[in-house]
Structure formats: C-alpha cells, structure tokens
Amino acid sequence: MNQEVRVFDTTLRDGEQTPGVHLSADQKCEIARALEAFGVATIEAGFPASSPGDADAVARVARAVRHCEVAALARCCDPDIDAARQALADAADPVVHIVLGVSDVHLESKLNISRADALRRIDRSVRRAAQDGAIVQFSAEDATRADRVFLRQCIETAVCAGADRVNVPDTVGFAVPEEYGAMIGEIVRFVDEGVIVSAHCHDDLGLATANTIAAVRMGARQVEVTVNGIGERAGNAAVEEVVAALHVKSIADTGVNLPAVQAVSRKVAKATGIDVAPNHPVVGHHAFAHSSGIHQDGILKNPITYEFLSPHAVGAGDHRFVFTARSGRNAVAHCVRGMGFDPNPQEMDHVFRRFLSAADTQMGLVPQTTIAAIATAVCGAAAT
Ligand code: KIV
Numbered sequence: 141m142n143q144e145v146r147v148f149d150t151t152l153r154d155g156e157q158t159p160g161v162h163l164s165a166d167q168k169c170e171i172a173r174a175l176e177a178f179g180v181a182t183i184e185a186g187f188p189a190s191s192p193g194d195a196d197a198v199a200r201v202a203r204a205v206r207h208c209e210v211a212a213l214a215r216c217c218d219p220d221i222d223a224a225r226q227a228l229a230d231a232a233d234p235v236v237h238i239v240l241g242v243s244d245v246h247l248e249s250k251l252n253i254s255r256a257d258a259l260r261r262i263d264r265s266v267r268r269a270a271q272d273g274a275i276v277q278f279s280a281e282d283a284t285r286a287d288r289v290f291l292r293q294c295i296e297t298a299v300c301a302g303a304d305r306v307n308v309p310d311t312v313g314f315a316v317p318e319e320y321g322a323m324i325g326e327i328v329r330f331v332d333e334g335v336i337v338s339a340h341c342h343d344d345l346g347l348a349t350a351n352t353i354a355a356v357r358m359g360a361r362q363v364e365v366t367v368n369g370i371g372e373r374a375g376n377a378a379v380e381e382v383v384a385a386l387h388v389k390s391i392a393d394t395g396v397n398l399p400a401v402q403a404v405s406r407k408v409a410k411a412t413g414i415d416v417a418p419n420h421p422v423v424g425h426h427a428f429a430h431s432s433g434i435h436q437d438g439i440l441k442n443p444i445t446y447e448f449l450s451p452h453a454v455g456a457g458d459h460r461f462v463f464t465a466r467s468g469r470n471a472v473a474h475c476v477r478g479m480g481f482d483p484n485p486q487e488m489d490h491v492f493r494r495f496l497s498a499a500d501t502q503m504g505l506v507p508q509t510t511i512a513a514i515a516t517a518v519c520g521a522a523a524t
C-alpha cells in the first residue's frame with residue numbers, strides 16, 4: 141500500500157447538519173478528542189459565522205486539539221472568513237475552508253451572481269483566508285452539476301490565489317462512481333502536484349462510499365467523511381466504511397487507528413441521539429453477527445468463509461452467533477458445549493428438535509437462556 145490518503149472528518153460540521161442534531165461546545169470538544177485519538181488528519185469543527193455558539197465551539201475545539209488540523213467553514217465573503225480565522229486563532233494547525241456554489245443553478249437561483257462574479261469572489265476570499273499563513277481549502281459546491289469548463293476555471297482561480305487544497309463536493313449525492321472518479325482524475329491531472337484534491341460525497345443514492353473510493357483510485361488524496369455517515373438528508377460518506385474499504389482493498393493508507401472506530405461511533409451516536417442501524421457496515425450491532433445455519437457452519441470451520449474483515453481489526457471484538465429458526469445444528473451444538481454441556485449425538489438431536497420448535501413458535505431471536513433450559517432438560521445440569 142503506497143498511496144496515502146488524508147481523512148478530513150466533518151462530523152462536527154456537515155454531520156451536525158443532520159436534521160434535529162445540535163452539538164454543544166462541550167460535546168464537540170469530547171468528540172474532537174476521540175477523533176484525534178482515532179487519528180484523522182483534519183477535524184472540521186464547525187461554521188463560525190453561523191452562530192456565536194458555533195464560533196465559540198470551534199475556538200474551543202481549536203484549543204483542545206493539538207495533534208491534527210482543525211478546520212472551519214466560511215462562505216466566500218469577508219465576515220465569514222474573518223469569523224473562521226478568529227475562531228481558529230489558537231489552533232495548532234488551522235485550515236480555513238472556503239465554499240462557493242459553482243453550478244449554474246447555485247449561481248443563478250441561490251447566489252444571483254454571474255460566473256465572472258464567482259471567480260472574483262473566489263480570488264478575493266482565498267487571498268484573504270491565506271493572509272495569516274493558514275492552510276486554505278476551496279470547495280466548489282455542487283461541483284458534480286457544474287459546467288466542467290467553468291469548474292476548472294474556479295479551481296484554477298482558487299489555486300492561483302493560494303488555495304492548498306481543492307475539494308470537489310458531490311453536494312447533492314448525484315454522481316455515480318465512474319463519473320465521479322473520472323471527474324476527480326481530470327482535476328488531479330490539471331492541478332499542480334502540490335495541491336491536494338479532496339473527495340466529498342453525499343449519500344442520496346447510497347453511493348457516497350463507492351464514489352469516495354472511486355475518487356481515491358483516481359488520485360484524490362483526501363476524503364471528507366462523517367462518523368456513522370451522519371449529515372444533511374441521506375448523510376455523508378461514512379468514515380468507518382471508507383477507511384475499512386481502503387484498508388481491506390489495500391488501496392491507501394489512512395493512518396487511522398481502525399479499532400478506535402467503535403468508540404468514536406458510539407460517542408457520536410450518543411451525543412447526536414442518532415442510533416446506528418443494526419445492519420450498518422463495520423459499526424452496526426449486527427455487522428459481525430451470524431444467524432443462518434449455513435453461515436454459522438462456515439464460520440465455525442473457518443471465519444474467512446463469511447468474514448473477509450476480522451471484527452478484531454475494527455475493534456468489534458469477537459463475532460457473535462444469534463439463534464433463530466434458520467440457525468443450524470452445528471451452531472446450536474457449539475453454543476450448548478460452550479455452556480458446559482456434553483450431549484451425545486442422540487441428545488444433541490433431541491436438543492436441536494426442541495430448539496427448532498421453540499424457534500418456530502417464538503418470534504425473532506431465541507435467547508441463550510432458552511437454549512440452556514432445553515439442554516438442561518435433555519442432558520441434565522451442565523458441568524461447571
Ligand atoms: O456538500 C457540500 O458541498 C459541503 C461543502 C460545504 C463542502 O458540505
């Protein structure tokens with residue numbers, strides 16, 4: 141694995157835009173410390189011009205975090221940029237993140253400015269942001285629906301004015317992997333080698349992770365992600381999915397401490413009140429649970445049959461078996477033996493028949509206490 145990719149975490153900014161979520165400054169600092177321990181390269185802490193509370197939260201995160209960059213968002217206007225610079229004043233490594241909508245629909249319907257005005261704003265804003273030596277990232281909002289020639293002009297203007305990084309957001313989650321990858325590849329080819337091209341994908345079509353991976357394959361050197369994939373509408377690319385995929389496929393090294401992802405996921409779920417779906421990749425409660433007899437039998441013989449990624453590699457502990465009417469005899473026998481029973485083959489037949497009849501009449505999972513009661517009834521007390 142020779143490619144290195146920076147992880148730009150925007151849980152505290154784009155993630156906090158999840159409908160109904162609000163994080164206090166204390167919560168932002170706590171999550172920021174967990175993200176720092178996880179090993180992300182940049183923490184986007186918020187949007188200081190949006191409210192005095194967020195300006196304060198960004199300033200506190202900037203003071204709390206010492207081992208990674210802290211970024212703050214600003215629109216392309218002086219007050220936003222000054223608010224971001226001020227909030228980042230105490231950051232060890234500040235990043236001013238400037239955004240401007242560049243698609244025609246954003247220019248005409250939202251901003252009511254011409255393309256020429258947009259280029260002037262980009263130039264002025266990037267220069268202002270770069271004044272104190274902060275790293276400057278320019279985001280071409282709605283890039284995937286923008287005119288390609290104009291997008292190139294926006295990016296070239298930003299780079300010429302001093303932007304160190306250019307972000308190419310799929311703001312509305314409209315792209316598919318081949319087109320997003322091709323677009324990133326084109327930008328990587330025309331910007332200077334020193335300029336980092338960043339991928340920022342939303343999940344409206346369920347493609348945020350796939351698009352992000354496609355971007356890395358085509359030369360993006362930064363991925364913008366949120367913990368548990370939280371964010372506006374259908375959310376952002378999920379950090380746990382992106383870093384696991386880059387790791388498993390040996391595409392790039394992200395420098396993160398993969399096992400720490402469980403703790404950060406739980407912390408974000410608790411602070412935001414947004415539960416992780418049980419079937420969520422990598423961090424969902426069922427991500428490493430096996431229920432059907434065919435799968436359980438395979439796992440017992442060799443875990444790789446159904447687990448290309450060890451749960452230990454991502455801090456999820458041991459895999460688990462759950463028992464339903466689709467579970468298998470081998471798994472039930474394994475469970476019963478694990479409880480200290482030693483059934484002979486006839487007893488095991490009997491245990492399994494009684495298990496199936498319980499499973500067929502009981503909706504959902506058969507608890508281990510039921511399996512223990514069946515085994516006790518058939519085999520007597522378990523060895524202690
Ligand atoms: O989705 C988006 O375009 C954004 C920008 C602010 C980078 O979140």
Ligand code: ZN
Pocket residue numbers: 154309311340342376
């Ligand atoms: Zn976004």
